[in-house]
Amino acid sequence: MSSPAGDVPERRGRVERGTKETSVLVEVNLDGTGQVEVSTGVGFYDHMLNQLGKHGLFDLIVKTEGDLHIDSHHTIEDTSIALGVAFREALGDKSGIRRFGSASCPLDEALAQVTVDLSGRPYLVHTEPAGMAPMIGPDYDTTMTRHILESFVAQAAICLHVHVPYGRNAHHIVEAQFKALARALREASEFDPRASGVPSTKGVL
Secondary structure: OEEOOEEOOOOEEEEEEEOOOEEEEEEEEOOOOOOEEEEOOOHHHHHHHHHHHHHHOOEEEEEEEEOOOOOOHHHHHHHHHHHHHHHHHHHOOOOOEOOEEEEEEEEOOEEEEEEEEOOOOOEEEEEOOOOOOOEEOOOEEOOHHHHHHHHHHHHHOOEEEEEEEEOOOHHHHHHHHHHHHHHHHHHHHOEOOOOOOOOOOOOOO
């Protein structure tokens, strides 16, 4: 991977997070090829994290053991927190990156539109169609999608707008969001061959 300043090391983040509710390991390489190894015990969430790595071209390892005998909330939440921390760590000082990224991804009848600013300031705007099915599979509460994004944004310190203007199938609505998020993050975190330094008039992000 090359930057305006020449060859740089791969940008990696690694987080281990342990509580009485969960044990989480996340490793991310922003300059990878989309190799993903994910195990959270929540099948649909694993599927979404696979989308994030594959379409973002991020190498991603996620290993979570949580209190699934209660429900999937803590497992999903703590994994999302660790993922945000790892992503922010991997970005480093953000010198030479594009900073902004956007993507629209359809999945059959659903469309997701995502815009991201790696601003250093957490902010989330999130809209989904009304009347979504409450569950996907046995253990993914569809209200968790917004909470995943909230948790990720808070720790990654990014501004994220996610809009799904239409869609019927809950699986399609959520998966389109993760695919578009992956593509937008990929664009924003890539090096801009015309740029040098941190992409901000403040000089820091």
